Amino acid sequence: MNQIPEIPENKSKRDFLQWVLAGGVTAFLGAVLYPIFAYLNPPKQAEVEVSSVKAGKLSEMEKESGKIIKFGTKPVILIRTANDELRAFSATCTHLDCTVQFRKDFGMIWCACHNGKYDLNGRNISGPPPRPLDEFRVVIQGDEILISKKT
């Protein structure tokens, strides 16, 4: 009986294939694990920019009233005047960043921290505020009030 001749082993070729396979598996694992790791450790994020918010229903807002709307992380004051006009301004007092409020008895926007006063056009008229409140755009869609940043 003839013996099958033994094929000499090509060691260097096998080593090379093993390295390629190991590298491929490592790259695969990296590609799978990195997104998971990145998800678990989210990067430092900046504040989310908001450009427009819904401010409620027009029918639910009385004349000569105001309310604070959350615009991202900043407050916006929405006012419905006696003349039935809707106006919106940044509710952050330009003096020391307190939140301003509508005062029906004064007929103006008022800051409780240092008695800063603004007229219903957002102009600083009394007290320490150095400049007017930034104005926002108000749009009515049906009964919905939308507030957006002025461009």
Added chain:
Amino acid sequence: MKQRIFIFAAALITVLASRESALANDKCLECHRNTEDKPSALFLNDIHYAKGITCAGCHGGNPNAEEIEQAMDKKAGFIGVPKGDDISKACAACHSSPEKMKSLGSSLPTNQWEFLQTSVHAKLSLKGKDHIAQCVTCHNAHGIVSVKNPASPVYPLNVVKTCSRCHSDIALMRSYNPSLPVDQFEKYMTSVHGKRNAKEDAKTAECASCHGSHDIRSAKDVKSKVYASNLPGTCANCHSNADYMKAYKIPTDQYEKYAKSIHGIALLQKHDAGAPACNSCHGNHGAAPPGVESVSKVCGTCHALNADLFSSSPHKKAFDQRKLPECETCHSNHEIIAATDKLLGVAPEAICSQCHNENQNVKGYQVAKKMRGLIDSLEAVEKRDQELVYEAEQKGMEISEAKFRLRDVRQARLQSRTAVHAFSEEKFAEVISIGLKTSASIEVESESAIREYYFRRIGLAIATLIITLVALFLFLFVRRLEKKQNK
């Protein structure tokens, strides 16, 4: 040296000789003197007459002509009485020429006409054409004398009346600027400057000291000497000059202190034109230091809540009895620094400790101590809340409501700083408690968000582990099946 003296003497003699000759031949003056008219009488005391300038210098014509027709012949350049801007142009013909002024031995600046063009008096026009004010409006036409001469209408002791001729004329001012006050003169006369000026102290500030002379601009003009951000520097021109102010025996460091104050930084560095300048507290035309009792009222024009609270506080009576200026006692006057919580309490740097200690005014000492404790706790919880909200936010959790409410905690802290002025522990604690309650809710919400994050992360890890194990088991299971098939 001798040669120089000789040249100077020769030049002087020549100038004087030509002057005498010119005046001797000034037939205009000769005739007008004979008619005994007022202009010619005044002109004899005029600085221009003294310099040898004849009537023709401004009116043109031939001053040497014997006959009136020749003297006042238009061909000889006679212009008669100049009108409107021609008046100032006639003055500027010499006063804007350095050569001519030098030849007359004058060292006066030659930019008055140029400056006048930039002034509010030139910007506003008479009948839409000519400047509202001409040189002669302030300096007179005939009988003009040096500004250093007490007879001059622009001499420091006379200039206020000169300006007020127009500025106190209600009808005239209404036709140009109806909203401009016309009581500046009256107010000035009640001011420290005005009172000294009335006592013939020519060093004290008058209209031109603050507004300028030829280049007077509207107070709203950024180049005006009295524009908000320029005003402290204008006052400092005199008030920071130790030599100039020596006789008055008042400090001269007000500007230096003001520039370092919260008001000065806002105006001079942050360019906030609404920030208080010298005139906000001292007045402008009626400038005077506010009296002890009126300090709080003056500060209260902007800091109204603080002033109201103070007026109803127990400190009001105590300060009045001791004649202590209300706001100034704790906050200083010119060097008002940003009020921090350090001013409150019983620590050595706290203002309260100046009057209250364990042995003296004990009740106030205890209240101050408690109030400081309360505001410190609010500050501490606010800081902790900020950290918690930030942490939750960075972990990707939705925490915007809590972040929004952080504003309320800060606002409560700011309001408590105002509430301090009531010097009432109860009122102060009321404001602080609003902040503490809001802070507690923020803390709960942000801690809950952080816990939720870790819950989700652990959940994800467990889920990933289970999926991995299932995949591994599946692999092993498939392999076993293959082995079975091969057998």
